[in-house]
Amino acid sequence: xxxxxQHPSWVICKSGTSVKIECRSLDFQATTMFxxxxxxxxxxxxxxxxxxxxxxxxxxxxxxxxxxxxxxxLTLSTLTVTSAHPEDSSFYICSARGTLNSYEQYFxxxxxxxxx
Amino acid sequence: xxxxxxxxxxxxxxxxxxxxxxxxxSDRGSQSFFWYRQYSGKSPELIMSIYSNGDKExxxxxxxxxxxxxxxxxxxxxxxxxxxxxxxxxxxxxxxRQLTFGSGTQLTVLP
Numbered sequence: 036x037x038x039x040x041q042h043p044s045w046v047i048c049k050s051g052t053s054v055k056i057e058c059r060s061l062d063f064q065a066t067t068m069f070x071x072x073x074x075x076x077x078x079x080x081x082x083x084x085x086x087x088x089x090x091x092x093x094x095x096x097x098x099x100x101x102x103x104x105x106x107x108x109l110t111l112s113t114l115t116v117t118s119a120h121p122e123d124s125s126f127y128i129c130s131a132r133g134t135l136n137s138y139e140q141y142f143x144x145x146x147x148x149x150x151x
Numbered sequence: 152x153x154x155x156x157x158x159x160x161x162x163x164x165x166x167x168x169x170x171x172x173x174x175x176x177s178d179r180g181s182q183s184f185f186w187y188r189q190y191s192g193k194s195p196e197l198i199m200s201i202y203s204n205g206d207k208e209x210x211x212x213x214x215x216x217x218x219x220x221x222x223x224x225x226x227x228x229x230x231x232x233x234x235x236x237x238x239x240x241x242x243x244x245x246x247x248r249q250l251t252f253g254s255g256t257q258l259t260v261l262p
Contacts, residue, residue, distance in 0.1 A: 078255060084249055132248075138185070138243045138250060144194050
């Protein structure tokens with residue numbers, strides 16, 4: 036149980052374009068999903084927390100107009116990187132927390148974004 | 152002081168030895184503690200959770216929690232080269248709904 040998928044697993048895009056990443060909880064309903072970014076050999080950095088049906092809460096320093104998060108259902112959250120630039124190239128990972136256990140988080144496999 | 156602190160390592164142990172990974176946290180009210188394993192280029196994987204003082208064993212893994220000392224550890228017995236990874240400690244801090252992660256300890260098990 037507690038499986039989270041992400042799509043795509045990797046993507047290459049040109050500077051200035053937008054990229055959408057999907058995160059799905061496959062076998063449980065996720066009231067809360069989280070989006071992280073991780074640069075090589077660095078720690079996880081929480082970008083935002085999203086709750087189904089409400090606006091995402093962004094961490095300090097994360098541009099909400101650049102990283103659009105939508106959590107339209109209990110099994111799907113999306114992250115759209117708008118007007119991507121090479122410095123946005125990173126490993127983006129989502130995680131989900133179910134309704135029964137308050138704090139356990141299950142991670143998706145991640146999406147590697149390269150902006151050329 | 153960081154909210155969740157881990158030694159960054161790298162920690163190297165020979166195959167078959169016990170690897171000991173440590174984590175301290177700042178919030179005395181924390182109730183939930185987790186260990187995640189992250190292989191290079193992959194996302195974190197939950198391997199242990201612990202909520203009460205004492206030890207919790209799962210196969211070769213033992214999590215130890217001491218709330219009075221605000222300390223949680225992970226022991227890996229009979230370490231294998233496949234255990235080589237970064238181990239992340241995660242704790243619920245304050246009223247935040249998300250976990251707070253340590254920066255991770257890189258473990259290398261030498262064959």
